[in-house]
Amino acid sequence: MSTEVYHLSSAQPLTEAYIQQSDERIESLFGYHPEKEQDWSRRSKRLENTAASRVESVALAEALRDYNTKFQTAPEAQASINAIAEGAPVIVGGQQAGLWSGPLMVVHKAVSIIGAAKWATKQLGKTVVPVFWIAGEDHDWDEANHTYVLTAEQELRKLSVQRPEGARTSVSRTVINEDTWKELLAELEQSLPHSEFKPVMLEQLSQAAERSQSLSDLFAGILTTLFGKEGLVVLDADDSAIRKLEAPMFRKLIEQNDELERAYVAAADKVKGFGYELQADVVPGSANLFVFQAANGNERTLLHKLEGKFQDRKGQVSLSKEELLQLADQEPSQLSNNVLTRPLMQDYLLPVLGTVLGPGEIAYWALTGGAFRHLDMEMPIVIPRMSFTLVEGTVAKHMAKYELTFEDVATRFDEKKQHWLTEQDQLSIDERFAAVKQSFNDMYGPLLELASSVQPGLAKLGETNRQKIVEQIEYLESKTKDAHNKQYEASIRQLDRIALSLWPSGKPQERVSNMTSYWNRYGLTWLEKLLEVPYERTGGHQIVYL
Template sequence: MRQLETGYSKWLDYIGMDELGARAEELQGRPFTHLPELVKVLREQQAIHGPISPVLESKLDALADGEAFTMVTGQQVGVFGGPLFAVYKLLTVLKRAKQAEIKLKKPVIPIFWMATEDHDYAEINHVFVRQPLSRQLRKEALSTVPLAGKASVGELEFDRLKIELVQMLQRLLLSEAETAYTTMLYPELIDLIQASHSFAEFFGRMMRRFVGEDFILFDPHQPAVRALGRDMFKRLITDHDRLNTALHDAFEDGMPHVELNREAAHLFYHDGTRELLTKQDGLFTTKRGHRFTEAELIRQVETYPERFSNNVVSRPLMQDFLFPTLAYIAGPGEIAYWLQLRPLFHVFDWKMPLVIARLGAVLVSANDEKKLAQEGVTLIDYLMEPLPDHAFDEEEFDQSLYAYRTLTEVIGREAGKHGHRFDAKARHVLERLADEMRVEAKRDQYRLNSRRIHLSTRLLPMDAPQERIWSMVPLMNRHGLDLFKRLYDVYEQTEVERCLVKL
């Protein structure tokens, strides 16, 4: 957040939570006439994922009346909740929405925008699993399904993968030590798998069950949502040239580098698969040969809004059209491209919402702390410079046996004075003893490496932050099914961007 408010401030319309009031005033000057219908859709969607709290129900009433604001975050709908940073984004939006309510004295609803319009199946179909005696975690991935990588995730078959998901869960838990929580966690997750009929449902049910009831799970990949976005789709088409000019000129020195398609029309057209629209010589075209004039494309939107969806550039604009959005909670990669989007908001005479960095965490158990102490390093030192494996040096071990080898020679010669067979037998016994010493030395090395492998996989898995590798399941198996509700309590008490959580 500090980097956003200092180094990147000139590319933001609002800087930090102190400017919430100014953003709220701007939103109150904009019409959101579709809110009653949007709230109806939100309620229908929540019924799929599980009940929401009475407090959130009343906030939805306020939103329908234009008397509430929203804060939004989002992520792809990874199996078993995806990487931990998805949960951290959700916990952050809960925290910031609560702070905004206190400041503005109006209801603020946390929204989690599930990226069901995304097509990247490889991003959502896997978890990482520990392997014995290895720092490397194994990627457990679901098999492919028809149209994977071509159609939106919201269109992919889910039910055919349920057996694979159960098997994935079994392998995930078998790679962990059984705990007092395992026998409770396993049947709950099985029930969630069986009750779900899409990746969005499974993800949403995970978040509702294990994080809480005070946020909205929003699925944009539904006909009713596309119909509500009809007017925005039209504006993206009619203002295409102005938007593309703004995006072409958006990057400035000092911005973090990120690849954005600056030639696209920033809309997808759905006709069995998802096709990106581009504009060439006055026509909107796709690679599969669709060709539309602007008027023809507008008629398509008017008649078939479900055939259109947003890309990474237009999604934030659609978000700002649908919701009275105070702020977006972003990860580092998202911040990089959001900084280039401000001129696009200005095309519509809007300002860009606050962009707020998500919070993170370092989760450390008592066992982790014990092993760090045994290694004589602090957590900070370890995260800065992880400890490598102890290598077993055969040559060094052989050198350590020099005196023993000398003694073996002496004993062999003395025994040989009584016959050759005594020389051979003495040498055989002593060599076998040397082999046993070598085995024991390797056992000692294994014990040392086992400790270091534990620290590596728990604290810095595959040399990456925990939140990018671990999923919710192993953590709940170790520390309880209420872990992420407890973690929210920690978030409530801190403003540290990456807080230490002792479990």
Template sequence: MKIECIKNPWQNQLMNDYLEPEHPVHSFFSYHPLKSSSYPVRAQEVYANLSQRVDRQKLVEVLYDYHQPELLHPEIEANLERLRQEDSLVVIGGQQAGLLTGPLYTIHKVFTIIELARKQEQELGKPVIPVFWIAGEDHDLDEVNHIWIQRKEGMLKKRYRVEAAKNNREAVSHLTIDPEDLQNWLREISEHYVDTPYKTKWLEACQELVHDRPSWGRFFARLLHSLFAKYGLVLIDSADPHVRQIERDFFLRLIHQSKPIQASIQKSIQQFQEVGYADPIHTQPNQANLFLITDHGRVLLDREGDQWVTREGKRTFTTSELCQIAQHTPERFSNNVATRPLMQEYLFPVLAFVAGPGEVAYWGVLKEAFIHAGLSMPIVYPRFQITLVERHVDARKREFGHSWETYLTEGASIREEWLKDQFSFQIDPLFEAMKKQVVDLYQPLIKQIHSQLGRQTEEMGQKNIEKVTEQIQFYQRFVERTMRDIHQTTLRQWDELLQGISPNEQPQERVYNLIYYWNAYGLDWIDRVLQLLRDKQSNHHFMVHF
């Protein structure tokens, strides 16, 4: 296994600017993530503001409760004890509870959290603990209930239908999984994977994790734990009712500071747009940035003066009533994309937050919001972006002779160009010329007949042109299929290459799931990838070769 660094072919302009040492975009953030000097300064800032956070001992007790019994591991237990220390810090990042851990970028985010925590502990000489935040409060089941499977005939999307009420808005983490249903589904998808020495192992391991009818979030946590417990990865589910209890005071703070927090976000969005970046959040001026669980499920709140109105307009609360709910039943509240970072900062002594490209963008409009919440923005560190390269894919790349950047961003078009180059004539110009000749022949005829007969002869003539043109197009498609049939073996090799690194013409990490690689290679590759990533900075795209 080896690693190759290339320029990130999918990097947007904001991320390009963010990784520059002195770019003005850093005025939207508190620290530059790739400057080593940022980390000791941020550590001192955390120590100076410990009083603004939740009681450390309460947090650890909640985390102990969450991990017991099956999520405790000696390394995790050691990290929980270290978290009690006043000088300990965390590197944190998170993701929704995707099916079978979701797309590969979830795994890549964990890689980044673990490696950055290890590196900063070594450099700072302080305990730095890796923490993964499961965004279990989200209610969009369609985002997390499927995986993509690679097949010869193309990509196959396989959904798992969990029991949920129609128009359900319940937190995904609270949905219950039926063990028999999921075990049957796992057996079904296993049939789409080739038989290997690892196939039975991953299937039995995943089936065992649902034996006792767990929630969706617990199943996700168990699988992530089975992969990364030995690295001491601490987990927290944002939908855990016990977490809600220790968040009570901060929900009250968010309610009272809602107006200035939202005003600062709106101002930052305007400044973002003035320098050429898109609005990353699409928020409204009266948005409260909090969800509340009502009879209609988990709904967003808006502010109208001293009134708080649910987004669908069916419930209204005064500030006093909302504070009473936060005081007595804080589990009814949850954060949105803007207040989740603030809540993480309140709960944990965050040295750095590990972010995907979209997260870096929306964190850029939150700097003043942290201040209004009595906190400060941590280092926002871009996660590793990785493409896993199998041996047969690497062989095809060398055979066809282009760069990784070209394959990743222009693969489909160069495949078509290759096919056209195999013939001495060009299909498109040939048939376009024929269609033009047909039109040129028809038009004088149509004009002459219309001048003599009138009525609907011109309309009928135009329809006749369309019919003839359709037949020409039919013949063109037949010729194109014939060309593909002649070169079908090589075209399949092209597809092996392109599906292997950019399925559905998207980054591999946004489509493929862990299970394909577990089935093909076991789990040792995870340890080896982490070793390869040691001391790497996330300003490159990494091609990891099996």
């Protein structure tokens, strides 16, 4: 296997400063750092000393076992759950569910979680368990309902599923029927090119769909299929058994809501004072909690504090503090976290040694440090997610043919493509047409002056006439170039295939392409190669040649 390190900018200055430790002020927003080996030991010791303040490990393991068993997870994952029952710490990272697992960065996050857990196990000399937190409580259907695959015609095709009729509830509570799964699977089969691995892949995806009632279930089933043997445990944040365990923390979040709000506001002011932009909204008066409206199809609604009540913006929900606390105690499945309270809940539920986050997530976690401290908790080690670009053999071959680097494709592809086509122009089409236009303008100028001297009104007519003639010359130039370029259609297809593979729709591969395109072509050897890449505690981007 061949790999190449490439610095892929995250477009998050705060995250870059945290990873590189280039701004010492940032340390106060977090606490630990993955590059400091002593921090791993410190955090591990902290978890041992605070076990009584979290969910009881046996009860947690029981809920995880019930959920993971639904997806026929591997013995290695069951062993991980047994380790959690005995108090093992975890490395956790999460993502909202996506159709057929969503973009490749989901796979990259799972690989990072597993890599961090293996590294920590070796470093600490005790079992550390990888856990994938499925953000099933989220209700943004348009984020979860689609994915993109490369078709047999070498086109990027969007596959999606419409949201069933009903209230805007969580993804995990949005039920997908059996016929819809069959239609989605048929569309995937039709989209992907034929290969020796396709039948097995489709069979495994079909089995996952048969066990699924929601996109979250399908997502969990795919993760267990791909990573169960690596000991990965999946958790759905909207699982009712998990919600029951979280009830005491919901009570804390409600009872101390004003103090937590002040902590978030203070952190936001600090981040802005350091010169960084906020990556999550800190809204005055927000409770940073959602409620599911049972009377309205379990629609998920954000709560705000208005006139001593917890209300929604439309005034359809209005709960007193006592009523909300009663809900937390008796029906915790009707409550849900937002991006600012989720880190607190995660740390209460799990013994989190470290959390694997993407660039944007690291930036908004910077807002939560004060809230952790207010609840006498500590932010875990924030671990940057590793990312990858998969380069197929034919793509690498074509890159070499056209002398393209990955950076060329990512930052200046259109320019490089046009430069290559221009170099093929042995007829000097650009120069010769430019010369004709210049010659015409030179000859036409005196005629225009002559006409306007005879009658000033002819100047405008003459200029319009000049523009039309130039436009006709340019039209002929365009047609000549098209005809010339037709000679290089195969090369243009090869060039476009490079961009489509590595930088589809002008974005990094990991944010667009779905893993089924690679599973279909290579079986699971591509995934094995990712798992073999040496783990990097500070993330980074690696180009992996298949």
